[in-house]
Amino acid sequence: MMSKKEMRFGTTAIHGGLKPDASTGAVMTPIYQTSTYAQHEVGKHKGYEYSRTLNPTRDALEKNIAAIEGVKYGACFGSGLAAIDAVLKMLNPGDEVIATRDLYGGTHRIFNSVFKKYGIEFHFTAMDDLQAVEELINKNTKLIWMETPTNPMTNLVDIEAVCALAQKHNIISAVDNTFATPYLQQPAALGADIIMHSATKYLGGHSDVVMGALAVNDKKTAEEIYRIQNSTGAIPGPMDCFLVLRGIKTLHVRMKQHCENARAVAEFLDGHSRVAAVHWPGLKNHPGHELAKKQMRDFGGMLSFSLQTDTQEAAHQLVKNTRVFTLAESLGGVESLIGHPVCMTHASVPQKEREASGICDSLIRLSVGIEDSADLVEDLEQALEKR
Numbered sequence: 492m493m494s495k496k497e498m499r500f501g502t503t504a505i506h507g508g509l510k511p512d513a514s515t516g517a518v519m520t521p522i523y524q525t526s527t528y529a530q531h532e533v534g535k536h537k538g539y540e541y542s543r544t545l546n547p548t549r550d551a552l553e554k555n556i557a558a559i560e561g562v563k564y565g566a567c568f569g570s571g572l573a574a575i576d577a578v579l580k581m582l583n584p585g586d587e588v589i590a591t592r593d594l595y596g597g598t599h600r601i602f603n604s605v606f607k608k609y610g611i612e613f614h615f616t617a618m619d620d621l622q623a624v625e626e627l628i629n630k631n632t633k634l635i636w637m638e639t640p641t642n643p644m645t646n647l648v649d650i651e652a653v654c655a656l657a658q659k660h661n662i663i664s665a666v667d668n669t670f671a672t673p674y675l676q677q678p679a680a681l682g683a684d685i686i687m688h689s690a691t692k693y694l695g696g697h698s699d700v701v702m703g704a705l706a707v708n709d710k711k712t713a714e715e716i717y718r719i720q721n722s723t724g725a726i727p728g729p730m731d732c733f734l735v736l737r738g739i740k741t742l743h744v745r746m747k748q749h750c751e752n753a754r755a756v757a758e759f760l761d762g763h764s765r766v767a768a769v770h771w772p773g774l775k776n777h778p779g780h781e782l783a784k785k786q787m788r789d790f791g792g793m794l795s796f797s798l799q800t801d802t803q804e805a806a807h808q809l810v811k812n813t814r815v816f817t818l819a820e821s822l823g824g825v826e827s828l829i830g831h832p833v834c835m836t837h838a839s840v841p842q843k844e845r846e847a848s849g850i851c852d853s854l855i856r857l858s859v860g861i862e863d864s865a866d867l868v869e870d871l872e873q874a875l876e877k878r
């Protein structure tokens with residue numbers, strides 16, 4: 492076996508943290524569909540006891556996710572939001588959080604509609620201005636929450652710079668790495684303390700499971716996360732863990748194609764007369780293009796665009812007319828999806844925040860899948876022609 496240091500990303504995705512099953516030699520991690528385990532003697536048992544605490548299939552997935560993020564510890568949860576919930580439960584009443592302004596709608600909702608009433612205060616800022624971030628820091632600031640590229644505007648946050656600022660003030664830094672995946676960027680290498688995933692998206696990759704994950708390098712932080720995971724119990728089942736393990740084995744192959752297809756779609760939309768603006772970090776006129784080149788391996792499979800006729804009706808008309816792109820929530824699966832953030836993913840974000848983030852009425856979000864890119868372009872072409 493190669494040592495961990497020698498492994499490149501694709502090899503780590505397939506082998507990282509994994510061994511053939513100890514009892515049978517099974518190459519694929521078995522689905523340990525059990526809640527409990529036989530103990531040999533009272534009080535002296537070492538190993539698995541109860542599946543909320545530890546399950547071999549989940550354990551394998553947690554180690555694999557840690558390996559692809561380049562850290563020591565992973566923890567899986569019943570959804571991405573359950574993973575975010577676990578991070579917030581590390582805080583105390585009176586603590587303050589600074590977060591990227593155009594966050595995933597659900598993250599915004601858990602911050603403002605659940606944790607605010609437990610006495611935690613949230614501040615939102617674009618994060619392209621480091622001074623504005625620093626001005627929000629006070630002695631109560633305990634966590635800086637980043638999302639990059641953002642959803643749905645694909646704005647970039649300079650992970651290394653914000654993490655350095657957090658470190659200077661002794662604040663925990665966390666990055667929602669759902670859009671980029673560790674194939675495109677590894678936040679821990681840029682200084683992040685906690686990496687969060689909605690594994691529902693690219694890690695699972697096949698739109699067949701809902702799951703969340705955290706990855707950390709610090710032992711004490713990991714112990715605190717495992718304590719919360721076991722005490723509050725939002726764990727995923729072994730079957731779902733198996734599905735995500737299987738998904739991750741092709742993460743690097745899928746991501747290459749997602750990026751290549753997104754480029755074809757972005758360049759097509761960029762030249763279309765009905766399109767007002769295209770937001771994809773790979774376009775040279777994207778405000779985060781240079782930063783994306785620095786901190787990401789490629790530019791990702793998510794993009795959004797607005798129409799010259801900036802109305803919700805125009806957007807609704809378009810999303811009704813696509814045949815390959817399916818109108819649906821979620822992202823990161825092999826199939827292409829189309830959505831209207833204002834009425835779907837971001838309906839829970841207050842209008843004021845939405846407008847400040849540039850989410851206009853006609854904004855359309857694409858999760859570009861790994862179908863043949865010519866079919867994707869032709870599909871959008873015919874949908875844009877229909878009025």
Ligand SMILES: *Cc1c(COP(=O)(O)O)cnc(C)c1O
Pocket residue numbers: 570571572573595597598638642667669670688689690691692701702703
């Ligand atoms: C989907 C998503 C989440 C929430 O994850 P769930 O698995 O749906 O709970 C969080 N952040 C981002 C960026 C997402 O896309």
